[in-house]
Amino acid sequence: MTATSTFAIASRDELWLRGTLMESRLMHGQARQHGQVIDATDARDPRLVRACDDAIDAVTPAIAALRGDARVRTVVRATRENGVESVETTMTISIGGVSVVTTPADAPIDSALLRMLADAKPAMSFRSLPIVWQNGSAAVLLHEAIGHPNERGSAPVSWPSWLSVDAPLVTRRETFRDAPLPRMKHLVARQTGAPFAPPSQHIEVQLIAGGAYDPVSDIVTIDVAVSTAGPFTIRRTRAEIAAALAGAAGEPVRYPGVICSREGQELYVASHAPVMITDAFT
DSSP: OOOEEEEEEEEEEEEEETTEEEEEEEEEEEEEEETTEEEEEOOOOHHHHHHHHHHHHHHHHHHHTOOTTOEEEEEEEEEEETTEEEEEEEEEEEETTEEEEEOTTTHHHHHHHHHHHHTOOOSSOOOSOOEEEOTTTHHHHHIIIIIHHHHHTOOOOOOOTTEEEEOOEEEEOSSTTSOOEEEESEEEEEESSOOOOOOSSOEEEEEEEEEEEETTTTEEEEEEEEETTOSEEEEEEHHHHHHHEEEEEEEEEEEEEEEEEETTEEEEEEEEEEEEEEOOOO
16 A cells, blocks of 8 residues: 655745845645655645744844845745654855855854855966865765766766765655655765875865756766856766865865755755865866
């Protein structure tokens, strides 16, 4: 006998500009799935709506404090799936054309980092050099090169023996209207005994603008937002990226968030990686 699964959600999406609330939207609904059939309605669950509003109220003072030229989009998702309730709050903070995705607890640190990086000037012109991935940014590279291929069942690639990546797949969906898909909940990359010898000439990456994985061509795209060589884009196959991994050092560092999009569903994925080195992508 096929079991019936249930999913309910209330989501509050707010846009703040220079410490002032500009827009607030509430979405709610429920879905029941039996086999391949999903019955969805926009039914309101008062308990989830209340949890959603309580979470927004709790984070509002922190959002209002981000004045100046900060643009903040806050999304709270209160969900109940097969009887298990959870509340998730994410904040996308944009300053000077660059942005981070964070949580209320990490927002003060991440907004300070963002403001510093927004004012940073490239120290060199871009050219083909080894890359040192700072601030946990290698997690985005591995998110696209390992996480998304695992979601799609792509053929395996040989990665360095010193690298381990914890990116378990769980069934997730953005709204009650969406079909549940196997998605990453988090990605944590670790190194054990990796070599680490940054060359004298290299590019340091601090912040990523976005990334993508094409399962047809097996090409990973990484758009770098902030680096010592300014913005640039990498497009390489997974095998080329794996071959370029030259070393890593230290414990995993929390990267300021990843909003992951697949089949039009945008979900937050907590991401961590040590400082890593890739050879020049020639």
